[in-house]
Amino acid sequence: MKEEKAKDLDEIQRLRELNAYRERENDNQGQKIRGTDYELAKTHDRANELSKIAEAREYDLRRTSEALEVAQAELANLKDQSARQQQDNAAAQRNLERGNDDRLTLLRQKEAESLRSKDLQAVIFDLEAKIRAREDQIAITRKEGDDVKFSNAGITDRNSQLRAEIAALQQHIAILEQ
Numbered sequence: 001m002k003e004e005k006a007k008d009l010d011e012i013q014r015l016r017e018l019n020a021y022r023e024r025e026n027d028n029q030g031q032k033i034r035g036t037d038y039e040l041a042k043t044h045d046r047a048n049e050l051s052k053i054a055e056a057r058e059y060d061l062r063r064t065s066e067a068l069e070v071a072q073a074e075l076a077n078l079k080d081q082s083a084r085q086q087q088d089n090a091a092a093q094r095n096l097e098r099g100n101d102d103r104l105t106l107l108r109q110k111e112a113e114s115l116r117s118k119d120l121q122a123v124i125f126d127l128e129a130k131i132r133a134r135e136d137q138i139a140i141t142r143k144e145g146d147d148v149k150f151s152n153a154g155i156t157d158r159n160s161q162l163r164a165e166i167a168a169l170q171q172h173i174a175i176l177e178q
Contacts, residue, residue, distance in 0.1 A: 022176060025176065026173065026176065026177070029169060029172070029173050029176075032169065033166060033169055033170070033173075036162060036165065036166055036169075037166070039162065040159065040162050040163070040166075043155055043158065043159055043162070044159065046155065047152060047155045047156065047159070050148055050151060050152050050155070051152065053148060054145060054148040054149065054152070057141055057144055057145050057148065058145060060141060061138060061141045061142065061145065064134055064137060064138055064141065065138065067134065068131065068134050068135070068138070071127060071130060071131055071134070072131065074127065075124065075127050075128070075131070078120055078123060078124055078127070079124065081120065082117060082120050082121070082124070085113055085116065085117050085120070086117070088113060089110060089113055089114070089117075
């Protein structure tokens, strides 16, 4: 009887130690899960921030595209004006042949129109340079948008992996608690 009681006490002591060990193990797992939850929340917040940045860049891209369209329309208008002015110059030269008196007047008009044409060509060259610069900005903005999308995809993949790990840990805890 004493022998059985001693065995029972030894068994109870062993089970207490096993129970204490499992409690420590559960506490460790709980801390790991809390740490993982915290990291997951930080990652989710970062994903939200990156999404907002992507939306802002996309909005800037649309504004830049609209400005480019306006500049292209203005460039086309200036080219039309330039073509019309060149036609006017040809008509002025035909009128020069009519007479000497008209010739002096038409020469002055031609010089004025030539200066205006040069000014418009300078404006056209300036606008073309601006368009090229804006196209470069658009390309950079598109590349940054693609980079943000790629980064978001990586974060989303990592988020899925962390969720799978959490689920596996929770299953493991459930098995250990049984």
